[in-house]
Amino acid sequence: MRWLLAVLLGFWGACASALSSSGSRLLVVLEEDKGLYSNFWADLEARGYDITFESPKNDKLSLFSLGERAFDHLLILPPKSKGLGPALTPKLLLDFVNSEGNILLALSGKSSTASSISSLLLELDIHISPDRSSVVVDHFNYDILSAAEKHDVLLLPRPSPVRAELKPYFSGEGVLAFPRPAGQSLGAASPLLAPIVRAPETAYSYNAKEDAGTVEESFATGSQLALVSTLQARNSARFTVLGSVEALEDKWFSASVQGPKDKKPSKTENREFAKSITAWTFQEIGVLKVGKVEHYLSDKEGNIEGEVNPIIYRIKNDITFNIEISEYDFEKWVPYETPSEDELQLEFTMLSPWHRLNLQPKTRTENSTIYSTTFTSPDQHGIFSFRVNYNRPFLTNIEEKHEVTVRHFAHDEYPRSWKITGGWVxxxxxxxxxxxxxxxxxxxxxxxxxxxxxxxxxxxx
Missing domain, CATH: 1.20.5 (Single alpha-helices involved in coiled-coils or other helix-helix interfaces)
Incomplete structure (x- = not known):
């Protein structure tokens, strides 16, 4: 009996270790047959998610219970009806994000987008076509096997990082298939938005329900269109828009596709890409955690010479600052390594920074990296702050602020006149x-x- 209990406890521990860093409760809102996505659900359950399937028409559906989130994550598939019901209004969905809940929203170009979803996206500065029925097509990057006439199954390589200093969470080898995607346009004013997959330069969006053979006005064209876009709120909650829900279907997880210039068919990498998208949205990757934060008096080499985290320093003191950072990688915390072209910085600031210094890796533990720097306090007394404000796309935000007092020299701390060579004259x-x-x-x-x-x-x- 004991061995059975040990096996069950070991199995429970293995499952628990595979959970998201923010919880395992996942609500899936859909109206169509969930059997179309059986491999997708199996992958999520294998990673430890407790999935609850609900229809938006369910009157008992609620995202909150007793003032707290009833679920940790929300996956919304395109509804067949015109709305999502009273339990999924734009305000409630925004409240869910403000409560640090994560949302993955899937759209489709083959059906009209509900007005409530359009209103929600406008609140986040994500824009879709005004007619809410547009599909993105490309006459140069499409699947000749399944869309030889309509050219509405786009074939694209796995995306590269939008900037060189970002981590490649979604990169890889192979091709992705996006059947009948609904494109989005991102507002330029928000620093919280970031595209994952942009449409090719030759793509455009048009209303497939219109009978016109030509497109006189397009909602957006080329790289203005995002097929997969993300928003990370200031509380690090994540919101992802996937323009093609069909990309999650079983038949596209390992479909054979062939572009116009390809000599032979190849298998899609939609399954791995879906894993990357859900892992990022549900906070399995790209999650940073701050451990110990220390500062103390030191010598020029950074060796400690006083108490840790004092509340007062003196001008022209040598100070060492350390911060411990970990990154969550699917099932465990690992040391965080900044990309080669990026820097983690410390600001020693009063009203404005007196020092802005790059933090360098000092030591590494099993699950964290300790970044450190040593500097001399400025010749200015007052209230100063150690600030680490690290905000990068696809990484949770780090904002640490620790205040200290910097005093001037006491009367018995000034050097004697004969020690000042400039006073010898x-x-x-x-x-x-x-x-x-x-x-x-x-x-x-x-x-x-x-x-x-x-x-x-x-x-x-």
Whole structure:
């Protein structure tokens, strides 16, 4: 009996270790047959998710219970009806994000987008076609086997990082298939938005329900269109828009596709890409955690010379600052390594930064990296702050702020005048005056008058 209990506990521990860093409760909202995505559900369950399937028409559906989130993550598939119901209004979905819940929203170009979803996306500065029925096509990057006429199954390589200093969470080998995608346009003013997959330069969006053979006005064209886009809120909650829900179907997880310029068919990598998208959205990857934060008096080499985390320093002190950072990688915390072209920085600031310094890896533990730097406090007393503000696309935000006081020299801490080489000239001048005065007094006191002067004085008397 004991061995059975041990096996069950071991199995439970293995399952628990595979959970997302923010929880395993996943709500899937769909109206169509969930059997179309059986491999997708199996992959999620294998990674430890507790999936609940609900219809948006369910009157008992609620994202919150007793004022708390009832689920950790939400996956919304395109509904067949015109809306998502009273339990999934734009306000409630935004409240879910504000409560640190994560949302993966899938769209489709073959059906109209519900007005509530369109309103939600507008709140996040993500725009879709005004007619809400547009599909993205490309006459140069499509699958000739399944879309020889409509050209609405786009074939694209796995995406590269949008910037060189970002981690390649979604990159890889192979081709992705996006059947009948609904494109999005991202607002340029929000720093929280980031595209994962952009449409090719030759792609455009048009309303497939119109009978016109030509497209006079397009909602967006080329790289203005995002097929997969993300938003990471300031509380690090994640919201992802997948433009093609069909890309998650079983038949596209390992379909044979062939582009117009390809010599032979190849298998799609939709399954691995779906894993990357869900892992990022549900906070299995790209999650940073701050451990110990330390600062102390040190020598020039960073060796500690005082207590840890004091509340007061003196001007012109040598100070060392350490911060411990870990990254969650699917099932465990690992040391976080900044990309080669990126820097983690410390600001020693009052009203504005007096120092902005790059933090360098000092030591590594089994699940964290300790970044450190040593600097000299400025010749200015006041209230200062150690600040680490690290915000990067696809990484949770780090914002650490620790205040300290910097005082001036005490009266017995100033160096003596003879230790200041620049004052030697003035010290020499002072002592030369004193020496000259003493020499004059000595000469005046000990100089006797001459004999002729004494005779002259007697005659006057």
């Amino acid at each position: 003035w010290i020499a001048g002072l002592w030369s005056v004193i020496g000259g005065f003493l020499a004059f007094v000595f000469v005046w006191l000990y100089s006797a008058p001459s004999a002729a002067a004494e005779v002259k004085i007697k005659k006057v008397q």
